[in-house]
Amino acid sequence: MPYAVITDWDPLDGTRPPLGRKRTIDLWEAMLQVRGKPALTPAQHAEWNAKAYAEFAATAAASGVFLNDQTFxxxxxxxxxxxxPLLDILGDQGFGSIRTKRIANxxxxxxxxxxxxxxxxxxxxxxxxxxARLSKKAIALGAPKYISDAIGWVVSRVQ
Structure with missing residues (x-):
């Protein structure tokens, strides 16, 4: 059955690796195990951990794991x-003057x-x-690219 995994890159403070990197590598490990393939070697782990986001995400997408570069x-x-729609929701929250001005900008x-x-x-x-609020306001609007790419991945594999 075709499937895709959608996850966030979730960069941290720059001193620690993004959470999405470990999530994706763990997913690859699980996929290999389920398929009866050998686990990633320490050298492969090091190679994946050294890749910058763009290369890492492109490689992940080729295996059906789709990442954004930040958070959802x-x-x-x-x-x-x-x-x-996002700014409408934020604007309706009754934030103080600083946040209200930020939203307006x-x-x-x-x-x-x-x-x-x-x-x-x-x-x-x-x-x-x-x-929940966004889902009501965003009906028929496009999804973020990594999500639409994941949907396209699955659709392209359905026969």
Whole structure:
């Protein structure tokens, strides 16, 4: 049965590897085990751990594991069709003047969406609440690219 895995890169503070790297390598290990193939060698682990995001993600996609370069919420903000609904949801939260001005600047494109500020707002709303509200506002809008790529991967394998 065709399948794809969608996960976030989840970069940390730069001193530790992104969470998505380990998740993906662990997924590859599980896939190899289920298929009765040998586990990754220490040299292969080192090779994968040394790859930059772009190369790592491209290789992962070739095996059906699709990553974004940040987190889901940042990918939503970086998807033009989804930015406005996201900002509508944030604007409805009754944040203080600093956050309200930040949202207005993002809406006016006078400042790029700051991932750390966005994630702080999302934390205050709650990921579940944000997702529920976004799902109602984003009907028929395009998904972030890594998600649509994963769907395309599965569709291309259905006979």
């Amino acid at each position: 919420e940042v990918s939503v903000a970086n998807t033009p069709a989804l930015l406005s 993002w809406r006016a494109s006078t400042a790029p969406v700051d991932p750390s500020q966005l994630l702080a707002m999302v934390a205050d709303i709650g990921k579940g609440r944000l997702s």
